[in-house]
Amino acid sequence: MSLKQMIGRYFCMHISDGGVNGRMSCDEKDVLSLSDEVGESSDKDMISQFQGEGQLFSNIVGYEDIKKLFYLSLYSKERPVHILLVGPPASAKTLFMLECMKLERSYFTLGSHSTKSGMIEYLFEKRPRYLIIDEIEHMPLKDQTALLSLMETGIIAETKFQKARNTQLKTWVFATSNATERMLTPLLSRFLVLYFKPYKYGSFKEVTVHLLCHGEGIAEDIAEEVADIVWTKLKSRDIRDCVKIANLAKTKEDVKWVVETMRNYSRKSK
Numbered sequence: 001m002s003l004k005q006m007i008g009r010y011f012c013m014h015i016s017d018g019g020v021n022g023r024m025s026c027d028e029k030d031v032l033s034l035s036d037e038v039g040e041s042s043d044k045d046m047i048s049q050f051q052g053e054g055q056l057f058s059n060i061v062g063y064e065d066i067k068k069l070f071y072l073s074l075y076s077k078e079r080p081v082h083i084l085l086v087g088p089p090a091s092a093k094t095l096f097m098l099e100c101m102k103l104e105r106s107y108f109t110l111g112s113h114s115t116k117s118g119m120i121e122y123l124f125e126k127r128p129r130y131l132i133i134d135e136i137e138h139m140p141l142k143d144q145t146a147l148l149s150l151m152e153t154g155i156i157a158e159t160k161f162q163k164a165r166n167t168q169l170k171t172w173v174f175a176t177s178n179a180t181e182r183m184l185t186p187l188l189s190r191f192l193v194l195y196f197k198p199y200k201y202g203s204f205k206e207v208t209v210h211l212l213c214h215g216e217g218i219a220e221d222i223a224e225e226v227a228d229i230v231w232t233k234l235k236s237r238d239i240r241d242c243v244k245i246a247n248l249a250k251t252k253e254d255v256k257w258v259v260e261t262m263r264n265y266s267r268k269s270k
């Protein structure tokens with residue numbers, strides 16, 4: 001899948017109320033055993049191909065242990081192991097989710113756009129293998145309950161207008177969050193929760209240089225200058241600051257000037 005298609009899916013996929021036409025049959029029973037889910041072996045082939053060629057997560061610098069955990073989760077046979085990434089801004093959480101969208105039958109949504117009825121409708125209709133929820137903490141608490149049974153047993157059930165239906169899925173849930181305070185305790189308990197620490201100077205510089213040189217086509221010495229000055233003068237730990245500054249500056253002098261101006265107009269300046 002091309003990056004363009006991925007981004008297209010990123011912005012188009014909103015699981016919200018009324019998004020899918022509400023067809024529902026009376027007493028519909030669609031219970032499958034987990035092994036009945038189609039595409040299991042082809043998924044594994046694809047995952048090993050991604051792993052072999054280093055394609056999955058190839059855009060992410062570092063985090064080798066986290067990448068390995070994702071692979072282990074994707075290979076888990078009996079039951080899906082769901083993963084939640086929690087961490088500060090610009091620590092590559094969304095990047096992990098975007099990479100997971102390379103997997104077949106993966107579906108992306110934002111927590112803020114996900115309601116319980118929209119989610120249930122979507123699960124019945126699309127039967128996703130990988131449900132990817134960015135910023136899950138913005139999902140209202142009452143809507144988070146939609147995930148509890150899916151993640152524990154794979155069963156989803158609904159009774160609406162005196163009509164009942166249920167089904168069973170084998171769906172991995174991968175999600176991100178800045179914090180866990182706004183998440184249901186039982187939901188948290190269903191995830192393997194990984195807390196990202198803020199970058200230390202070495203990783204901050206490595207990620208910045210990689211991103212600016214490969215992603216933005218900026219010369220290495222300028223990229224290094226940006227990383228240094230953002231860390232030391234701006235006291236920022238946000239990689240996004242480096243990208244903004246690099247896009248405004250052509251020379252090291254420009255970098256210094258942009259950062260000085262940002263400092264003059266920062267909240268802390270008098």
Ligand SMILES: Nc1ncnc2c1ncn2[C@@H]1O[C@H](COP(=O)(O)OP(=O)(O)OP(=O)(O)O)[C@@H](O)[C@H]1O
Binds near residue numbers: 088090092
């Ligand atoms: N380890 C990394 N490898 C490659 N790029 C990175 C890494 N860490 C941060 N970035 C870059 O930083 C920017 C922000 O990353 P991302 O959107 O994944 O952050 P996030 O953790 O989801 O932040 P937020 O909590 O604000 O949503 C992106 O441009 C991303 O490419």
Ligand SMILES: [Mg+2]
Binds near residue numbers: 093094134176
């Ligand atoms: Mg994010």
